[in-house]
Amino acid sequence: MKPFPRVMLLLALILAAINLRPGITSLAPLIERIAEELALSRSLISLTTALPVLCMGLLAPFAPRLAVRLGLERTIALCMAVIAVALLLRIVGHASVILIGSAVLLGAAIAVAGPLLSGFIKRHFAGRMGSVVGWYSLGMAIGGAGGAVLTVPATQWLGDDWTRGLAVWALPALLGLLLWLFLPNRIETDNEAASGLPWRQPRAWLISAFFAIQAGLFYALATWAVARYHEAGLSLMHSNSLFSVSMLMGLPSSFLLPWLAQRFHNRYLLLLGCGLLSSISLAMITFQPTVLPEVWAVTIGFGLGGSFALSLVLPLYEAGSPLAVSRWTAMMLFTGYSLACTTPVLTGLVRDLSGSYQIPFMVLTALAVLMTLLAWVMRHGPKRAFA
Template identity: 30%
Template sequence: MIARRRDTRRRGRSAAGAGRDDRGFAPLWLLLLLVVAVGVNVRATFGATPPLVDDIGADLGLNATLQSLLTAVPVLAMGLCAPLGQLLGARFGPERAIFGLVLLLGLGGVARLGVDSVLTLMLCAVVTGAAMGATSALVPGFISRHLRRIPGTATGVYSMSMASGVALAAWIAWPTTEALGDWRASLALWGGFAILTAVGWLLVLPRISARPPRPPAPASGAVQRGLPWRSPTAWWVTAMTTVGMLGGFSGVGWIAPILEEHGATAHEAASTFAWFQLVQLLAMVTLPTLTDLTKDRRPLFLLPLLSSIAGVSMLMAVPDGPAVLAALLFGFGVGGTSALVLVLIQDTTRDQTEAGRLSAMVMMVANCAGALGPLALGALHDVTGGFTAGLAVVLGVVALGLAMVPMLRPGRVVEQFVAVAPHPEARSVSLDPDAPDPRAPSVARDPAGGAHDRRS
């Protein structure tokens, strides 16, 4: 009896230790601070670049199509390298992988100090985009593991930090350029901030790192691997994410140039662009938080999608339409949609490993497709001489997103398609319809005309 009690106490202490290890020995406020720091870093470059597009273009001789690559190239790199985050997380653990990727992001940002041609500028964009994409694929899994009691709130905080990073970077782009004397130094400033974030992450790493939890064992003979390409639910989540990405990156890349083309000063265009980012904070704080109170996400998706439609429609009327109101509505729409799809990833997965796989698929496809938004606006501007045709494409994509809302019913999870390992005693089945079934009992006839089952 005493031995049994001691064994029970030992198991209790082990379970308690596992619970502490699962929490990462870190308080809630510290985990949220880490999420905020990463969120600011993985989007700041998209705020710092657009206000400086004219200076960069004049310095390096870029037309509108090449200018669109300043946004499209990092977005494309984000998509293509999103699976890299899942692979690194599986190999080294998500916490260590995030540290290494944020450090890479910082080094790529600081390297902009040496930009002297379009080629070197694009190489820096590829490095920073790859780091941002791989990091973004790991954050939903980090939240589902370390902040699983408040996933909606934590996702809202993360989304808010991303929008804050873009808005802050846009707001200080011109002042820092004037203070530092060059657009290269202004862009590299955010690389330095990423390196500081990586140093802070490294200091906290021992408190949050733990052995990655083992995924639940699949059914007997089942093998799970790779991204969920065959899952319809995964594709619906990916499609909705693509709507938010394409609209959001189109706005990030071209709202300021659209306003400048219609007579706004660079300062006025940068201020309106900053409001476009800041209003996303309202959507990113309120909508994901509401998901903690309801299981049905469809009514919540309707609000930002309708807001995007209204904002893009009004932006097409600029300069006759109210530019600031158009930017506010558009910003609320893309911010709310982007935040809600992060919650959707957690809703439709069963554990951190599955969330990582779905995140990698979603980020890869949605970012690659999202890169087409700013690229299409730039190319159509060169062809038509205006932005109306490009904005019409964005409007059509958002309308498709509105039509997809009914498919996001509560309770959907990523379907698991598994490869079933053959049983050791399995026999090959002949394709000849007249051949006997090998699974049927073998029957032998005796001389008296009777029959018996050989297995007996």
């Protein structure tokens, strides 16, 4: 196969990563408005976040098999196309069925792309996985922050129509599709493609549990953080700005921490630190949301952003081949997202039942503490790489 410029491979990876989050985080600044206009309960509108996350879990195991049929690069290109279509559908999102249906389509595409992008890193960047995962997670942080920060201005610029503000995120997906179509495609022949996920590996379960908690915390906050601040007495503009700060703080942690993990071989110590930081920050948002809110917005964004980025690194060191990495990642995403999808819905449901966000946020704080304990249990790392 003719060599392809390494910089173009990295650019394709970053652009694909950018498209994995805006379809979800773009809803948070508008979720109360959408719920009011469509007359939806909080638990029902939270399906726009929960259903993509559920699909991202349930469909992740199919990713390696699709790569065998279509080739890794063409499968990822297909995912970019589906993401673009799902986001374009939101232009008619005034129908709640269309809005929720687009969320399912979006989650299906992200589910397949996630494990394959990890395999893509293992194939093309095996010698510097830590730094490349840093770029990969930075791309996702950029997409997530962009969805949170830019959706409201885009909505206002597009006639104050929230359906247009949501649909505008199809543009980077179309750009990603064009680039991935130019990448050389390689059909997989690895015998591991037919293998199942590493269910019998205890470390796979630990990694999956850690990922499930951090993902659940992220998506619960992506859905309800603005509403929590607003309920506590902060203005809607101030609440949106705090959420934007949290998303933006994922940028430095997503890039810096994977690099530090590879440079100093301390990824589990860094995971522990991120867990502690997230626990303290969530406790303050839960019990004292108006005390130094900017500080805790910064620290929760850094802690959860770092936890996510570091969890992406873990399967790369547990498995040997690109498809083996995809299998470990598929199990992590399957288990993690299948559980994480419940946190936005349950948070909204408990809010409806209790009349306050404090009780569900207390549970989120306890989950952050449990995440910290898991990082402590995993601290010794793998003794060898598994196939």
